[in-house]
Amino acid sequence: MADVSAQRHRTERHGAPSEAVPVLDVQGLEVTYRGSRGDVPAVRGVDLRLDAGETLGLAGESGCGKSTLALALLRLLPVGTQVSGKVLLDGEEVLTMSWGRLRAVRWARGSIVFQGAMHALNPVHRIGRQIAEPILVHEKVTEAEAYERANELLTQVGLPAWRARSYPHELSGGQRQRVMIAMALACSPRLIIADEATTALDVMIQAQVLDLIGTLVAERGIALLMISHDLSVLSATCRRLAVMYAGRLVEIGPAHEVFREPAHPYSEALAAAFPSVGDPASRGRPRGLGGDPPDPAALPGGCPFHPRCPVAQPRCETVTVDLWPAGVDRRAACVRYEPH
Amino acid sequence: MTTTPSGPSAPAEPGAQLASARAVVWQRRKAALAAFWRDYRRQRAGVIGLVGLVLIVGLAVTAPVISDESGLDVTQAPGERLEAPSSRFLLGTDETGRSILLLTLWGSRISLVVGVTATLLAMGIGTLVGIAAGHFGGWFSGLLMRITDWFIVLPRLVLAIALAAVIGTRLPSITTVIIAIGITSWAGTARLIRAQTLAVEGRPYLERARALGAGHWHQMTRHVLPNVMPLVLASTTLEVASAVLAEATLAFLGFGDSGQVSWGTMLSRANSSGAITYGAWWYLLPPGFAILVVVLCFTLCGRALEAVFNPRLRGQI
Amino acid sequence: MAFLHYLASKLGGAAISLVMVVFSAFFLFRILGGDPVDALTRDVPTTPQERAALREKLGLDKPLSLQFVDYLKGVLTGDLGESYQYQQSVTSLIAERLPATVLLTGSALVLAASLGLWIGARAGWRHGSRFDKIQVGVSLTLWSAPTFWLGMLVIMVFARYLGLFPINGMIAPRTPPGFWPQTLDILHHLVLPVLTMTAVVYAQYVLVMRSSILDEMGNDYLVTARAKGLRDVQVRNRHAVPNALLPTVTLVFLQLGNVVGGAILTETVFSWPGLGLLAYQALRIPDLPLLQGTFLFFSTSVILANTAADIVYRFLDPRVRHA
Numbered sequence: 001m002a003d004v005s006a007q008r009h010r011t012e013r014h015g016a017p018s019e020a021v022p023v024l025d026v027q028g029l030e031v032t033y034r035g036s037r038g039d040v041p042a043v044r045g046v047d048l049r050l051d052a053g054e055t056l057g058l059a060g061e062s063g064c065g066k067s068t069l070a071l072a073l074l075r076l077l078p079v080g081t082q083v084s085g086k087v088l089l090d091g092e093e094v095l096t097m098s099w100g101r102l103r104a105v106r107w108a109r110g111s112i113v114f115q116g117a118m119h120a121l122n123p124v125h126r127i128g129r130q131i132a133e134p135i136l137v138h139e140k141v142t143e144a145e146a147y148e149r150a151n152e153l154l155t156q157v158g159l160p161a162w163r164a165r166s167y168p169h170e171l172s173g174g175q176r177q178r179v180m181i182a183m184a185l186a187c188s189p190r191l192i193i194a195d196e197a198t199t200a201l202d203v204m205i206q207a208q209v210l211d212l213i214g215t216l217v218a219e220r221g222i223a224l225l226m227i228s229h230d231l232s233v234l235s236a237t238c239r240r241l242a243v244m245y246a247g248r249l250v251e252i253g254p255a256h257e258v259f260r261e262p263a264h265p266y267s268e269a270l271a272a273a274f275p276s277v278g279d280p281a282s283r284g285r286p287r288g289l290g291g292d293p294p295d296p297a298a299l300p301g302g303c304p305f306h307p308r309c310p311v312a313q314p315r316c317e318t319v320t321v322d323l324w325p326a327g328v329d330r331r332a333a334c335v336r337y338e339p340h
Numbered sequence: 341m342t343t344t345p346s347g348p349s350a351p352a353e354p355g356a357q358l359a360s361a362r363a364v365v366w367q368r369r370k371a372a373l374a375a376f377w378r379d380y381r382r383q384r385a386g387v388i389g390l391v392g393l394v395l396i397v398g399l400a401v402t403a404p405v406i407s408d409e410s411g412l413d414v415t416q417a418p419g420e421r422l423e424a425p426s427s428r429f430l431l432g433t434d435e436t437g438r439s440i441l442l443l444t445l446w447g448s449r450i451s452l453v454v455g456v457t458a459t460l461l462a463m464g465i466g467t468l469v470g471i472a473a474g475h476f477g478g479w480f481s482g483l484l485m486r487i488t489d490w491f492i493v494l495p496r497l498v499l500a501i502a503l504a505a506v507i508g509t510r511l512p513s514i515t516t517v518i519i520a521i522g523i524t525s526w527a528g529t530a531r532l533i534r535a536q537t538l539a540v541e542g543r544p545y546l547e548r549a550r551a552l553g554a555g556h557w558h559q560m561t562r563h564v565l566p567n568v569m570p571l572v573l574a575s576t577t578l579e580v581a582s583a584v585l586a587e588a589t590l591a592f593l594g595f596g597d598s599g600q601v602s603w604g605t606m607l608s609r610a611n612s613s614g615a616i617t618y619g620a621w622w623y624l625l626p627p628g629f630a631i632l633v634v635v636l637c638f639t640l641c642g643r644a645l646e647a648v649f650n651p652r653l654r655g656q657i
Numbered sequence: 658m659a660f661l662h663y664l665a666s667k668l669g670g671a672a673i674s675l676v677m678v679v680f681s682a683f684f685l686f687r688i689l690g691g692d693p694v695d696a697l698t699r700d701v702p703t704t705p706q707e708r709a710a711l712r713e714k715l716g717l718d719k720p721l722s723l724q725f726v727d728y729l730k731g732v733l734t735g736d737l738g739e740s741y742q743y744q745q746s747v748t749s750l751i752a753e754r755l756p757a758t759v760l761l762t763g764s765a766l767v768l769a770a771s772l773g774l775w776i777g778a779r780a781g782w783r784h785g786s787r788f789d790k791i792q793v794g795v796s797l798t799l800w801s802a803p804t805f806w807l808g809m810l811v812i813m814v815f816a817r818y819l820g821l822f823p824i825n826g827m828i829a830p831r832t833p834p835g836f837w838p839q840t841l842d843i844l845h846h847l848v849l850p851v852l853t854m855t856a857v858v859y860a861q862y863v864l865v866m867r868s869s870i871l872d873e874m875g876n877d878y879l880v881t882a883r884a885k886g887l888r889d890v891q892v893r894n895r896h897a898v899p900n901a902l903l904p905t906v907t908l909v910f911l912q913l914g915n916v917v918g919g920a921i922l923t924e925t926v927f928s929w930p931g932l933g934l935l936a937y938q939a940l941r942i943p944d945l946p947l948l949q950g951t952f953l954f955f956s957t958s959v960i961l962a963n964t965a966a967d968i969v970y971r972f973l974d975p976r977v978r979h980a
Contacts, residue, residue: 108886120877122899487677489674495959498914635801
C-alpha cells in the first residue's frame with residue numbers, strides 16, 4: 001500500500017505532464033533484423049511519448065513491427081539486431097547505457113506483460129518464485145520479504161495467495177495473465193508495456209483482465225503502453241491510440257476518436273474488423289481487408305499501404321507520407337491530410 | 341462472378357499420357373535431388389565428412405591396384421619385428437614384420453564391408469519392425485514396441501559378445517560379427533521409423549489410397565516407405581558409424597577372423613603382442629586413427645543429413 | 658493415487674523386461690550355447706562314462722523343460738551356476754568383482770556428468786561461437802574414437818613413456834597393508850582408467866545437453882527472464898538449464914548401455930579387476946555360466962536403473978507430477 005501512495009506522490013510532484021520529463025520518450029526508433037537473405041527493417045522510424053499515468057495503445061496487424069518495438073524498448077532483441085534512434089526511459093538513454101545499468105533499469109523502471117499463454121512463464125518454477133525473482137534481483141530484501149510481497153501482489157490481481165505454490169501449467173489462461181501482471185508490478189515500475197496481453201483469452205476473461213490492468217495502472221500512476229491487434233480492446237482501455245503499419249506509425253490521436261472516426265484508411269479497416277459489442281452500427285458484417293501485410297524486406301514505394309488502400313490515388317505511389325496533422329491532437333500519414 | 345465449366349480434359353492417348361506422367365515424375369525427382377544437394381552443400385561439416393568418405397572408400401576399393409597384397413602374408417613378411425617408422429616402412433612394422441601402412445590400407449576393406457553389411461541387416465530389421473508397428477497398431481504394435489524398447493535398454497556390447505560367443509562356435513567369424521552387430525543395432529531405428537510412420541499415416545493421401553482399395557503391403561511399400569526413406573537414410577549413415585566401431589570392438593575382444601586383416605584385429609594383436617609396453621606407437625596409432633576418421637566422417641554425414649531433412653535442426657549442427 | 662498407478666505400471670514393465678532377460682539368457686546360453694560337457698572336456702581326455710557322470714551332475718540328462726525349471730529356480734535363489742574356469746560359484750565371483758566396477762564406473766560417471774553437462778550447456782548457449790564449435794568438434798572426435806584404443810594410447814603416453822601411472826591392475830602387489838597406503842595405491846591405479854572412461858561418456862553428455870539447451874533457446878520464458886534484469890549466466894543457469902535437464906536425464910539413462918560397454922572395454926585394457934574384465938574372461942572357452950551370469954547382471958542393472966530413472970523423473974518434472 002505504501003507503494004501506491006508513493007507513486008501518486010511522485011506523479012503529482014512532477015506537475016503537468018507536458019512540463020515533466022516523460023516516462024517514455026522514443027525518437028526515431030529504427031530496428032533492422034539481419035537475416036540470412038539480407039536486412040529486414042521491422043521498425044522504420046517511430047516517435048512516441050508517454051507521461052506518467054498516461055495510457056497509449058499501439059495497434060496493427062501481425063508483422064507490422066509492434067512486438068519488435070516493445071522488445072526494443074528494453075533492448076531485448078537478439079544479438080545482431082540493429083537498433084538506432086533514441087529511447088529515453090525517465091530521461092535515461094536506454095540504447096546506449098551500460099549493461100549493468102540496463103539490468104538495473106529492466107523491470108525496475110519498465111516491465112513487460114507478455115502473452116502468458118505462450119510459455120512466457122518458466123514451466124518448472126513455482127509462481128511465487130517467479131514473481132519474487134525480480135524483487136530479489138533489484139532490491140536488497142530477504143527471501144521471506146520478497147515472497148511476502150509476491151503473495152500481496154497475487155491478491156492485488158485477484159488471485160488467492162496460496163497460488164504462489166502452484167506451477168504455471170496448473171493455472172488457466174486468465175489466471176496466468178494475472179500472474180504476468182502481478183509479476184510486472186513487482187518492482188513498482190514507472191512504465192508497463194503490455195504486449196498482446198489479452199489476445200489468447202476468451203472475451204469474458206479478456207474484459208476482466210483489461211479492467212484489472214486499467215485499475216492498477218490508474219491507482220499507481222504507471223504509464224501504460226498497450227500493444228494489440230484488437231482496436232476495440234485498446235480503445236476501451238487507453239486514452240490515446242496509435243496505429244502502426246509496415247514499421248511506421250500511420251495514425252495517432254485520442255482513442256475514441258481514432259476508433260470511431262479513423263483518419264487513416266488502414267485504421268478504418270482495422271476498426272471495421274472488430275465490431276464493438278453493443279454498437280448497432282458495427283453489428284453488420286465485419287469487413288476484412290484484402291491482400292497480405294507487406295513484406296518488410298520489399299516494401300512498395302510511396303505510401304506502403306497504397307496497394308491495399310480502398311481510396312488510393314495515383315499520388316500515393318510516389319509521395320513520401322509523414323504524420324501530418326489531421327484534427328485536434330491528431331495526426332495521420334495519409335496524402336489526404338498533406339499540407340499544401 | 342461467372343464460372344467457367346470445368347471437367348476432365350480428354351486424354352490424347354493412353355500411351356502418351358503415361359509417358360508424360362513418367363517424365364513429370366522424373367523431372368520432379370531430379371529437381372528434388374538438386375534441392376537436396378543444395379541444402380546439403382550448406383552443411384560444411386557434412387561436406388568434409390563426405391569428402392573424407394569418398395577418399396577412404398576410394399582407397400579401400402583400389403587397394404589391390406595401388407599396393408602389393410603379398411605383403412600381408414605372414415610368411416612373406418618383409419621387415420623385422422616391430423620396426424619403428426623409416427623411409428622403407430613409413431608406418432613401421434607389426435610383430436610379424438609386415439608393413440603397418442599396408443595393413444592399415446587393407447584393413448579398411450574388412451572394416452567397411454562388415455560395418456556396411458551389419459548396418460544393412462540392422463536397418464532391414466528395424467525398418468520392417470518400425471513400419472509394421474506404426475501401420476498395424478493395436479496390441480501387435482504394442483508387442484513390437486515392447487520388444488524394441490527392451491532391445492534399446494539392453495547394453496549393446498553385453499548382448500553382442502554374448503551372441504558372438506554363442507554363435508561363434510557354429511558360424512564363420514565374419515558372419516558372427518555381422519549378425520551380432522545387426523541384432524544389437526536395429527532397435528533405435530525401429531523406434532524412429534515407427535514414429536515417422538505414424539506421422540506419415542496421418543496424412544490424407546494414405547486414407548485415399550486405402551479407400552481405393554490399397555492393401556497393407558501396397559500401402560506400406562508404396563506410400564509409407566518412400567516418405568520414411570529420408571529419415572532412414574540419415575539413420576543408416578549414423579548406424580554405419582557405430583557398426584564400424586562395434587566391429588573394431590568385437591575384433592579387439594577376440595571375435596572376427598584372425599586370418600583377415602581389420603583395424604580391430606590389428607589393435608587386438610598390438611595389445612597381445614606387447615606393443616604397448618614396447619612403446620610401438622606406430623602400431624597403435626594408424627589403425628585406431630583410421631577407425632576414428634571413418635566413424636567421424638560417417639557421423640558428420642549423418643548429422644548433416646539429419647539437418648537437411650529436419651529443418652528445425654539446421655542451425656544446430 | 659495417480660502416482661501409485663504410474664508406479665505400478667513402471668514396476669510391471671520392469672518385471673516384464675526382467676522376465677524377458679531371464680528367458681533370453683536361457684535361450685542364448687543353454688540352447689544356442691551348445692553342450693557344456695563338450696566345452697568342459699575339450700582339452701581333457703575323458704571316457705564316455707565320465708562324460709555321462711558329468712552330464713548327470715550338471716543336470717543335463719533331464720528334459721529341456723525341467724532344465725528350464727531348474728534354471729529359473731537357480732536365478733530366483735541367486736544360484737547362477739559354477740564358472741568352468743574358476744570352479745567358483747558365479748554369484749560369488751560377481752560379488753567379488755562388483756566393488757571395483759562400482760568404483761571405476763561411479764567415478765567416471767560423476768566426472769563425465771558434471772563436466773559434460775556444464776560444457777554442453779555453455780556450448781549450446783553460445784551456439785555458433787568458437788567455443789561451441791571447438792567443443793562439438795572435440796566431443797564428436799572423442800565419441801568416434803574406440804574406447805579401448807583411447808585406453809591403450811593413454812597407457813602408452815602416461816604409463817609407458819611418462820611413467821607417471823601404473824600400466825594396469827588395481828593394486829600393486831608390493832603395496833604395504835594398511836588403509837592409507839592401500840587406498841592411495843588404488844587411487845593411483847584409478848586415474849588412467851577413469852580418464853579413459855570419462856573421455857567417451859563425457860562426449861555423449863556434452864552433445865545431449867547441448868541439443869537440449871538449443872531446444873529451449875527459442876522459448877518465451879527466457880525473454881521474460883532477461884527482461885527482469887537477470888545476467889545472461891543467470892538466465893542460462895536458473896531458467897534454461899533446469900528445463901533442459903529434463904530431456905537430458907532421460908536420454909542419459911537410455912544410454913547407460915554404452916556406459917556398461919565402456920566399462921567392459923576399459924577394464925579389459927587396464928586389467929582392472931571388475932565385472933567388465935570378468936565378462937571378458939568369460940569369453941574364454943567360452944565359460945558359459947560366467948557369461949550368462951554377467952549378462953544377467955548387466956542387463957538387470959540397466960533395466961532397474963532405467964525404471965528408477967522413470968520413477969524419479971516424475972518428481973523432477975512438475976508438469977508430469979500432477980498429471
